[in-house]
Amino acid sequence: MYPVPVAGVRELLVTSGSTMAAAEVARQMSEGARNLSLSGHVGFDSMPDQLVNKSVCQGFCFNILCVGETGLGKSTLMDTLFNTRFEGDPAVHNQPGVHIKSNNYELQESNVRLKLSIVNSMGFGDQINKEESYKSIVEFIDAQFEAYLQEELKIKRTLHNYHDSRIHVCLYFIAPTGHSLKSLDLVTMKKLDSKVNIIPIIAKADSISKNELQKFKIKIMSELVSNGVQIYQFPTDDETVAEINGTMNAHLPFAVVGSTEEIKIGNKMMKARQYPWGTVQVENENHCDFVKLREMLIRVNMEDLREQTHTRHYELYRRCKLEEMGFKDTDPDNKPFSLQETYEAKRNEFLGELQKKEEEMRQMFVMRVKEKESELKEAEKELHDKFDRLKKLHQDEKKKLEDKKKSLDDEINAFKQRKTAAELLQSQAQQSGSQQTLKREKERKNSGFL
Ligand code: GTP
Ligand code: MG
Numbered sequence: 001m002y003p004v005p006v007a008g009v010r011e012l013l014v015t016s017g018s019t020m021a022a023a024e025v026a027r028q029m030s031e032g033a034r035n036l037s038l039s040g041h042v043g044f045d046s047m048p049d050q051l052v053n054k055s056v057c058q059g060f061c062f063n064i065l066c067v068g069e070t071g072l073g074k075s076t077l078m079d080t081l082f083n084t085r086f087e088g089d090p091a092v093h094n095q096p097g098v099h100i101k102s103n104n105y106e107l108q109e110s111n112v113r114l115k116l117s118i119v120n121s122m123g124f125g126d127q128i129n130k131e132e133s134y135k136s137i138v139e140f141i142d143a144q145f146e147a148y149l150q151e152e153l154k155i156k157r158t159l160h161n162y163h164d165s166r167i168h169v170c171l172y173f174i175a176p177t178g179h180s181l182k183s184l185d186l187v188t189m190k191k192l193d194s195k196v197n198i199i200p201i202i203a204k205a206d207s208i209s210k211n212e213l214q215k216f217k218i219k220i221m222s223e224l225v226s227n228g229v230q231i232y233q234f235p236t237d238d239e240t241v242a243e244i245n246g247t248m249n250a251h252l253p254f255a256v257v258g259s260t261e262e263i264k265i266g267n268k269m270m271k272a273r274q275y276p277w278g279t280v281q282v283e284n285e286n287h288c289d290f291v292k293l294r295e296m297l298i299r300v301n302m303e304d305l306r307e308q309t310h311t312r313h314y315e316l317y318r319r320c321k322l323e324e325m326g327f328k329d330t331d332p333d334n335k336p337f338s339l340q341e342t343y344e345a346k347r348n349e350f351l352g353e354l355q356k357k358e359e360e361m362r363q364m365f366v367m368r369v370k371e372k373e374s375e376l377k378e379a380e381k382e383l384h385d386k387f388d389r390l391k392k393l394h395q396d397e398k399k400k401l402e403d404k405k406k407s408l409d410d411e412i413n414a415f416k417q418r419k420t421a422a423e424l425l426q427s428q429a430q431q432s433g434s435q436q437t438l439k440r441e442k443e444r445k446n447s448g449f450l
Contacts, residue, residue, distance in 0.1 A: 059113035061164050062302060063144075065196065066118065067137060067188065068173025069125035072203040076258035077171075078118055080271060080282060081294055082107065085260065086118060095123045098133050100140040102165070117165060125184055134188040141167050141195045145317040152318075166314060168305045169232070169297065170196045173203040174220065174253060178212045181223050189229045195313050197232035197305050199297065200224070205255030205288045206273060206280040213255050220253055234296055235304050248296050254289035257282050 066074040079085050086103065102119045121137050144165045151162050170192055174185060189198055200220065205213060224231060231252065234245035259282050263272040271282040282290045297305075326349075327342050 056112055058160075059115060060302075060306075061115040061117070062306065063117040063119065063165060063167050063169075065121070065137070065141070065167045065170040066173065067121045067124060067170055067192075068203060069175060069184075070123070072173040072175060073258045074120065074171075074173055074203075076260065077173075077201075077203070077256060079260045080258040080290065081298070082116070092122065095126075097127065098122065098124050098136045100136055115163070119167065124188075130184045133184060134191040137188070138191055138195065141192070142317065145195075145314055146321075148314065149318055149321060166309055167196050168302075168309045170198045171297075172198050172200045174200055176202055176204050176208040176216075176255075178208050178216050180219055186223065186227050186229065189224070189231070190227060193230040194316060197308050197313070198230075199232050199293075200253035201289075201293060202253050202255040204257065206257045206275075208255070217253060217255070232305070232308070234301055241300050244300060245296070248292055251289060251292055254293040254296075256290045256293055257288040258290070 064078070066078065068074050075087050084107070086105065099122045100119060101122055102117055105116045105118070107114045107116055119140070124133055124137075127133065144167060148162070148164065148166055151157060151159060172185070172189055172192075174181065189200070192198055202208070202213070202216065202220070208216065234241075234248050236242040236246045236249075257273060257280050259271050259273045259280075261272065261274070262269040263274055263279060264270075265272065265279065265281065270284075273280045273282070281287050285291050326346050327339070331341075
């Protein structure tokens with residue numbers, strides 16, 4: 001038997017064929033739907049069971065982030081909460097910054113499987129300068145949102161078996177000083193409150209007296225309010241849990257004690273911390289708020305924490321990220337703006353920018369070429385000038401040498417002439433000398449004979 005559409009719905013379906021937006025059709029359909037009573041059992045009352053079966057089959061995931069200074073009992077509390085032993089070694093505390101370490105576990109209770117991630121902020125508060133301590137925590141949370149967003153934006157999505165690593169709750173461990181919150185606590189919680197559900201807890205609550213604890217709780221809450229830090233409020237809109245959640249909201253921050261040690265009290269083994277003066281029972285509500293925390297975190301509000309993470313914190317991240325990328329739901333006239341239109345607008349904007357950039361680059365190229373050209377011309381002119389100068393210098397030098405050569409030639413000629421004249425004179429002198437000698441010889445001979 002096929003369901004017959006009621007009159008109003010059929011009318012709407014006809015109109016939807018033309019221009020009506022799908023969302024508007026859906027809205028009008030739901031408004032126009034008539035209430036009918038069934039004459040027999042159909043079976044859709046099993047929807048909740050179907051949902052439960054499917055969820056049980058898929059299993060659940062829950063990711064807890066523990067933030068708090070070194071040695072506040074973070075690991076011990078996790079072990080106590082889940083009744084198991086997670087990590088063996090204590091965190092290292094000699095690193096320059098805060099390091100995030102995530103450990104994944106698979107737990108099973110009855111037939112329900114839980115993929116649990118415990119994320120630890122190692123070295124938080126160990127540094128002298130604590131200004132940047134929150135940064136790596138914020139970055140880690142954002143990175144998990146980004147990974148989910150990237151998966152969502154993929155064409156082929158596998159969200160049904162995607163390992164969701166988004167942080168569902170941040171347990172913020174406050175040192176049991178009895179005074180006030182440290183600025184590190186306030187700054188970190190303020191930076192985290194729009195990204196994650198924060199549940200503040202007073203750690204090692206056995207080291208603070210009952211009266212002091214009450215005052216400390218009031219002080220912490222008033223400081224959180226005055227600094228505008230939004231912590232997670234257990235939801236009171238579901239009437240099945242409204243009462244317990246309302247009461248528990250008044251107990252925040254929970255003062256907890258952790259221990260994996262079991263001690264025999266009466267004839268029962270109980271988790272407790274034993275001191276020379278007595279025993280602190282972890283699960284005794286007169287001793288601490290451990291049971292309240294476990295109830296609120298795991299038994300009552302685990303699903304709400306997961307839902308708030310998705311609908312509030314992830315949604316905010318996604319919105320900011322998409323807006324940053326230029327996507328918007330409405331145009332400047334407040335008219336709906338589809339993804340296609342956004343894409344086209346963005347593409348045109350991008351192409352415009354690309355053209356502008358191209359034009360700028362072209363102009364820059366032309367300018368650079370002109371610059372280079374004028375530089376080259378300048379260099380060429382300088383070279384020509386230099387060549388002319390050198391040529392002139394060479395000619396001058398050549399002329400000087402020629403003049404010098406000429407004067408030397410003249411000198412040589414004059415010298416030669418003088419030399420010839422001197423030689424002539426000398427030979428004449430020699431000639432006249434030898435004639436006189438001959439004459440005297442003749443005279444002497446002549447006188448001798450006489
Ligand atoms: P790091 O990982 O090194 O930062 O330390 P942590 O915060 O994980 O602390 P851890 O659980 O290792 O506990 C540190 C010490 O505190 C251990 O000796 C625990 O036994 C002790 N401790 C843990 N919880 C409590 C508590 O509730 N009260 C008291 N008094 N001691 C506790
Ligand atoms: Mg630890």
